[in-house]
Amino acid sequence: MAYNVVKRLDIVLIGxxxxxxxxxxxxxxxxxxxxQVYSRTESSARQLANILSSAYTTSxxxxxNTADLYIVSLKDSAFIDLVPxxxxxxxxxxxxxxxxxxxxxxxxxxPIARYGVLYPMQTFSKECEVEFKNIPFFIExxxxxxxxxxxxxxxxxxxxxxxxxxEQRKHLHLAAVFACNFTNHMYALAAxxxxxxxxxxxxxxxxxxxxxxxxxxxxxxxxxxxxAVRYDQNVINNHLELLKNDSIMQEIYEKLSxxxxxxxxxxQ
Amino acid sequence: MAYNVVKRLDIVLIGxxxxxxxxxxxxxxxxxxxxQVYSRTESSARQLANILSSAYTTSxxxxxNTADLYIVSLKDSAFIDLVPxxxxxxxxxxxxxxxxxxxxxxxxxxPIARYGVLYPMQTFSKECEVEFKNIPFFIExxxxxxxxxxxxxxxxxxxxxxxxxxEQRKHLHLAAVFACNFTNHMYALAAxxxxxxxxxxxxxxxxxxxxxxxxxxxxxxxxxxxxAVRYDQNVINNHLELLKNDSIMQEIYEKLSxxxxxxxxxxQ
Numbered sequence: 001m002a003y004n005v006v007k008r009l010d011i012v013l014i015g016x017x018x019x020x021x022x023x024x025x026x027x028x029x030x031x032x033x034x035x036q037v038y039s040r041t042e043s044s045a046r047q048l049a050n051i052l053s054s055a056y057t058t059s060x061x062x063x064x065n066t067a068d069l070y071i072v073s074l075k076d077s078a079f080i081d082l083v084p085x086x087x088x089x090x091x092x093x094x095x096x097x098x099x100x101x102x103x104x105x106x107x108x109x110x111p112i113a114r115y116g117v118l119y120p121m122q123t124f125s126k127e128c129e130v131e132f133k134n135i136p137f138f139i140e141x142x143x144x145x146x147x148x149x150x151x152x153x154x155x156x157x158x159x160x161x162x163x164x165x166x167e168q169r170k171h172l173h174l175a176a177v178f179a180c181n182f183t184n185h186m187y188a189l190a191a192x193x194x195x196x197x198x199x200x201x202x203x204x205x206x207x208x209x210x211x212x213x214x215x216x217x218x219x220x221x222x223x224x225x226x227x228a229v230r231y232d233q234n235v236i237n238n239h240l241e242l243l244k245n246d247s248i249m250q251e252i253y254e255k256l257s258x259x260x261x262x263x264x265x266x267x268q
Numbered sequence: 269m270a271y272n273v274v275k276r277l278d279i280v281l282i283g284x285x286x287x288x289x290x291x292x293x294x295x296x297x298x299x300x301x302x303x304q305v306y307s308r309t310e311s312s313a314r315q316l317a318n319i320l321s322s323a324y325t326t327s328x329x330x331x332x333n334t335a336d337l338y339i340v341s342l343k344d345s346a347f348i349d350l351v352p353x354x355x356x357x358x359x360x361x362x363x364x365x366x367x368x369x370x371x372x373x374x375x376x377x378x379p380i381a382r383y384g385v386l387y388p389m390q391t392f393s394k395e396c397e398v399e400f401k402n403i404p405f406f407i408e409x410x411x412x413x414x415x416x417x418x419x420x421x422x423x424x425x426x427x428x429x430x431x432x433x434x435e436q437r438k439h440l441h442l443a444a445v446f447a448c449n450f451t452n453h454m455y456a457l458a459a460x461x462x463x464x465x466x467x468x469x470x471x472x473x474x475x476x477x478x479x480x481x482x483x484x485x486x487x488x489x490x491x492x493x494x495x496a497v498r499y500d501q502n503v504i505n506n507h508l509e510l511l512k513n514d515s516i517m518q519e520i521y522e523k524l525s526x527x528x529x530x531x532x533x534x535x536q
Contacts, residue, residue: 018493076495077502101495101503121475123493128482134474160474168465174507179458179472180479181494182524183451188488188531190447197439199432201487204447206402206428207389211448212480214396219469220456225286225391226449227344227369234345235369239442248527255523256450259516263456 012036012064013052014086015073016044018124019098021051023073026132026157028052036064040078060085071118072097083109094146100173103166104140116141116150119169120158123180136160138169189249221267228257229264280304280332281320282354283341284312286392287366289319291341294400294425296320304332308346328353339386340365351377362414368441371434372408384409384418387437388426391448404428406437457517489535496525497532 011032013024016039024034028051037056039045049056057063063086070093072079072086079097087095087110094114095107100121107115117140122130137154139161141147147163154161164172187208191201214223227235236257243250279300281292284307292302296319305324307313317324325331331354338361340347340354347365355363355378362382363375368389375383385408390398405422407429409415415431422429432440455476459469482491495503504525511518 075498076500080502101506121471123475123478123482123491125482125486125491125493127490128485130478136471136474162471164467168467170506171461171465171510172467172471174510175458175461175467175472176475177494177496177507177521178454178461180475181492181496181528182520183454183476184479184483184488184492185496185524185528185531186446186451186454187483188492189527190443191488193439193443193446197436199436199440199443203389203404203430203440204443205484206404207391207444207448208451208480208483210391210398211451212476214391214393215452215455215476216473217396218393220452220459222395223391223393224449224452224456225393226445228445228449228453230343232344234348238369238438239445242439242442248523248530252450252523252527253445255516255520256453259457259520260449260453262516263453 009033009069010035010064010067011069011071012038012067013048013054013071013073014038014063014082015071016041016048016056017073017075018126019120020071020073021048021126022122022124022130023071023098023120024048024052025129030156035067038063065089067093069093070095073099076101080106080109083107087112094149096141096150100138100169100176103170104142105166107142114141114143114146116146117166117169118150118154119173120154121172121176123184132157133159136162138162138164138172140165140169189252192249221263224260224264226260228260231261277301277337278303278332278335279337279339280306280335281316281322281339281341282306282331282350283339284309284316284324285341285343286394287388288339288341289316289394290390290392290398291339291366291388292316292320293397298424303335306331333358335361337361338363341367344369348374348377351375355380362417364409364418368406368437368444371438372410373434375410382409382411382414384414385434385437386418386422387441388422389440389444391452400425401427404430406430406432406440408432408434408437457520460517489531492528492532494528496528499529 011034013020016037034052034054037045037049037054042058045056045058091112096116096118098118100119119138120135122135135158137158139150279302281288284305302320302322305313305317305322310326313324313326359380364384364386366386368387387406388403390403403426405426407418409418
C-alpha cells in the first residue's frame, strides 16, 4: 500500500477491548491515522484514544460520519444489536468486523454496500504486546475491491493473510477456543493444584514449553502421552480420587481422559 | 560426581518405554554404563539396548543380579505387581522408580533397604529428543546417603533438582496431566475441527505459541481470554450448535466453558 494512501486513510475503531487495543496500537505504529475510538465504557475509550492520539466518544450519536474505514471489535451480542446504528448515515465507508464467530452476512442487516471481515486469530490481552507479523489474518469482503484493500491492509501488519469464507472462519474460531482458551484453562487448573502444595506454577513451565515444541514435530495425535492414552486405569483412578473434593475438576479429568483414549482407538 | 564413580556405576533399566528410552539415552550420553535393559516387549528391549550398547532381556529370570542401580520405568499397574520379583536377591542395590504417581512406600513391599524416586517431569516420546538440562527432577529416598546420591545423579542431567515428598509429587503429577496431556488433547481436538474444513493444523501454531508465551508473563488466570471468560453466551451457544454431531466434544466445550467462568467469579 502506498504511503500516501496509508496517510490519507481515516480509521474509526468501534470497541476498545483486548483485540481493538492491540490492533489499534499496531495500526498506529505503522503510521495509520485513527481519528476516533468508540466504547460504551469511558475509561476504555479514553485509555485507548490516549495511546492512539485520537478522539473518543461513548455515545453512538457522536460517532464520526466521514471516516473511510470503520473497524468494529465488539462483544458478539452487542455488535449484532448495534449494526443498524453504526452503519446508518455512513453508506460510503468500508465496515469490517474482527470476530471469528460472526459471518459476513451480518452486514446485510444494514444498507451499506462495502463491508468485510478482518479476523486476526490471536489471544490478545491489553497488558501484553504481541508480534503482529506472525499472526494469521483471515479476510473476507462483499466486493472484490474491498477484498484487495483488506489484503493490502492485513499484509501491512502480517506476513500471513488468508482469504476464507464465513463457514470456515466460524470453525476456525471454534478450533481456536480449544487450542488457546481451553489450553490456557488447563494451565489455570494445573496452577490451582500446585498452589495447594506450595509448589510454584513456574515449575510446570518446562513441561508446558516441551508440549508445544513437540506438537510442531509430531502433531498432536502422535505427541499424546500420559495415563489416558496408555489407559493406565490405576493412575486415572488415583487422580480421580485426589480430585474428589472438586467435582468440576473431577468431571473434566474423566471426560478428557475418555476423549483421549477414544481418539487413540479411532486412529488404530 | 567424580568421573570414576560414574564409570564404575553399573545401571540396569527396567522398562523401555518413552521415559526409559529418553532417560537411558541421556545417561549413556553422559558416560554412564547401562549394562542391561529389561522389557516384556522384545522389540522395545532390543531397540533400546542397541542404542545403549547394552544387553537386554524379556525375562525377569535373566535380570542381572549385580548392578548398583536399578531404574524402574514401567506402567504403574505392571510395576506394582513386579516389585517383589525385581528386588528379590538384589538386596544391596539401590532401586529407584521414575513415576510421579507412585509413592516411595511402594518399595516397602520388598526386603530392600535402599530405594528412592527419580521423577523427571516431562513429556517423553521415543521420536523426540529433549533437552535434559531444563527438566525438573524430583527426588526422594529412604536413606540420606541415597538421597545425596540421587541429587548428584540428577544434577548431572539437569540444573533443576528438587527434593519433594510423595504427597507433593502425586499432586504435581496430577497437575502435569492437566498442563501437558490435557493441553495436548486440546490441540488434538482443534486439529480435528480444522481438518474438516481443509485448513492445516499449522495455522493454529502462532496462537498456540502466544498462549504459552503469555502464561509466562501474566500467569494463567490473567491470561484467560475467549467467549467463556467474557460470558459471551451468544458465541458459546453457536459453538455448542457447531458441535452438535459430536457429543463428547460438545460436553467438553460446555464443561470447560463453565469451569473458566466459575474460576473467574471466584477471583473477583
